[in-house]
Structures are given as C-alpha cells and as structure tokens.
Amino acid sequence: MNNNKMIYVIDDEKDICQMVSLELEQFGYSVRSFTTGAQACHAIRTRPPALCIIDLGLPDMDGMELVKQLCDKHSVGVMILSGRNSVPDKVLGLELGADDYIVKPFIPRELVARVNSLLRRLENSGPDPKTETRTAQFANLRYDPKTLTLITGDGKQSELSSAEHVLLIRLLKAPKTILSRDQLMGETTGPFDRSIDVRMSRVRKKIEQDPKNPEIIKTIYGVGYILTTDVSWTP
Incomplete structure (x- = not known):
C-alpha cells in the first residue's frame, strides 16, 4: 500500500526503535533504525529515506542539530519524536523545518496515522508534471x-x-x-x-x-x- 517507502527511526532507546519499526512494517513501510546521529547521517547520504523520525536526546549530537542538517541539506520528511513537551522545543523544531512533532509517551497506532498523513501531504505537493519539471x-x-x-x-x-x-x-x-x-x-x-x-x-x-x-x-x-x-x- 505504501510502495515500500523507506523510513529511518533515529532513537538511542532500542526498545523504541523496535516498537516503532514493527508498527510501521505492519503497514507496508520499510524501516531502518539507528541509535546515533552519526549512523543516521551516513545512511542518509547513501540512501535518503522518505521520512526520518528523530528523537532529540541522541548520545552523540543534539537532535535539533540533526533536524536542521536534514531540513537544510536533504529533501526528506522530518518527524520529531521526543520526551520534551515544552512549547519552545516544539516551536524550535518547526522553525528548523520539521514537519511534525510527537511527544513521548505516544500511542503507536497514532504515530502510524500521522506518518501516513505526513507522507500523503508531501506527495500531494508534487510532482506535478505541468509545473514541477519547470x-x-x-x-x-x-x-x-x-x-x-x-x-x-x-x-x-x-x-x-x-x-x-x-x-x-x-x-x-x-x-x-x-x-x-x-x-x-x-x-x-x-x-x-x-x-x-x-x-x-x-x-x-x-x-x-x-x-x-x-x-x-x-x-x-x-x-x-x-x-x-x-x-x-x-x-
């Protein structure tokens, strides 16, 4: 149903990576998980995914910095999945270019619904052969x-x-x-x-x-x- 779209889950909690991966795979997505920002950056340069789901509390770099790098340098969807529930964090994440912000703890099925919605929205923005080739x-x-x-x-x-x-x-x-x-x-x-x-x-x-x-x-x-x-x- 999702044409095997690739999603990267970037979170230092292996249990979270596994839970999110299993849930998304049930809905036809291909998923790779990473526990550090460096691992994710290397994979993104090799094969950019349709969407990155990023925890802000990474062990080797600030998750906000990773969000900024992705939004500035790559054409991929970005969803923040974080335990930080403050308005300033949400505003900063969106200012840096993130497409959505989900707070932990979360309902896995809701996360899937919002992934579906986000990817449909990005798809609907193009490509339009009448405009996007010009x-x-x-x-x-x-x-x-x-x-x-x-x-x-x-x-x-x-x-x-x-x-x-x-x-x-x-x-x-x-x-x-x-x-x-x-x-x-x-x-x-x-x-x-x-x-x-x-x-x-x-x-x-x-x-x-x-x-x-x-x-x-x-x-x-x-x-x-x-x-x-x-x-x-x-x-």
Missing part, C-alpha cells in the same frame, strides 16, 4: 521545484525544506488567490496549530526583502495567505 518566476525570484532551490535576482541561492516547499508550491500554483490554512497544509499533521505560521515565517525569510513587512506573501487575517505577484513557468 522553473517558477515571480517577483525578482526563481524557484526550481526539482531541486527545491530558490534563486534571487542577484544570484543568491537557498534551498527550501520539504515543509517550506509544500507551502510555496501551493501558493505558486494559485497566484493572487487567497488560500486557507487547510488548503496550504493539506491534511493536518497534529494539533499544534502554530506550525503553518512558523513555516510561513521561514519561507518569508528566504523570499522577502523585509520578512516582518512582507510584500510577496501577505496574510489575510482570519482567512489565510495570498501570493500577490504573477507567476510564469519556464522550462
């Missing part, structure tokens, strides 16, 4: 969905995370149209409703001259967001 030009920017690369008028490049790509590509496909939060996020990945605000802030930092006073992506309070510019697609 480059979008808007304002003084170019965006290449194939490489998740944003290029400014002066040639500066930055790479979007998977979560940032989801938001931007949906806005690019519907310029000058107000899109609700549900339309932008697709299926809800969890109850932490600040996630879209955090991710939109990250996108704005990469495309706006003044992210605090955005001109390209504007907020329509109580409704959603709108991309204010025309968009053209070129080979």
Whole structure:
C-alpha cells in the first residue's frame, strides 16, 4: 500500500526503535533504525529515506542539530519524536523545518496515522508534471521545484525544506488567490496549530526583502495567505 517507502527511526532507546519499526512494517513501510546521529547521517547520504523520525536526546549530537542538517541539506520528511513537551522545543523544531512533532509517551497506532498523513501531504505537493519539471518566476525570484532551490535576482541561492516547499508550491500554483490554512497544509499533521505560521515565517525569510513587512506573501487575517505577484513557468 505504501510502495515500500523507506523510513529511518533515529532513537538511542532500542526498545523504541523496535516498537516503532514493527508498527510501521505492519503497514507496508520499510524501516531502518539507528541509535546515533552519526549512523543516521551516513545512511542518509547513501540512501535518503522518505521520512526520518528523530528523537532529540541522541548520545552523540543534539537532535535539533540533526533536524536542521536534514531540513537544510536533504529533501526528506522530518518527524520529531521526543520526551520534551515544552512549547519552545516544539516551536524550535518547526522553525528548523520539521514537519511534525510527537511527544513521548505516544500511542503507536497514532504515530502510524500521522506518518501516513505526513507522507500523503508531501506527495500531494508534487510532482506535478505541468509545473514541477519547470522553473517558477515571480517577483525578482526563481524557484526550481526539482531541486527545491530558490534563486534571487542577484544570484543568491537557498534551498527550501520539504515543509517550506509544500507551502510555496501551493501558493505558486494559485497566484493572487487567497488560500486557507487547510488548503496550504493539506491534511493536518497534529494539533499544534502554530506550525503553518512558523513555516510561513521561514519561507518569508528566504523570499522577502523585509520578512516582518512582507510584500510577496501577505496574510489575510482570519482567512489565510495570498501570493500577490504573477507567476510564469519556464522550462
């Protein structure tokens, strides 16, 4: 059912790795588990998975640093699975680019449901043969969905995370149209409703001259967001 998608579970607790792996495998996923960040990084360079499930309390590195590395350098889904239940940790994880945040202890079946939802949402963001094989030009920017690369008028490049790509590509496909939060996020990945605000802030930092006073992506309070510019697609 899941086309044997690969998921990496990165947690220093072997019991957690085993429990999560067995649960996901029952639903058709291929799973590899790692107890250190270094092991996971080596495997990701060799074979990037569809999704990484990451504990923040790793023995050899800060889990947040691993989240940042994955979101900055790789096009993979990222789900944090952690015993840290504070709002600042959740906000930081999402600011770094994570797609979802689950707190321990957790119900294994709920984790699977949220994995399914997250992967469907990422799939639904592309590829679209009408757009994602082409480059979008808007304002003084170019965006290449194939490489998740944003290029400014002066040639500066930055790479979007998977979560940032989801938001931007949906806005690019519907310029000058107000899109609700549900339309932008697709299926809800969890109850932490600040996630879209955090991710939109990250996108704005990469495309706006003044992210605090955005001109390209504007907020329509109580409704959603709108991309204010025309968009053209070129080979």
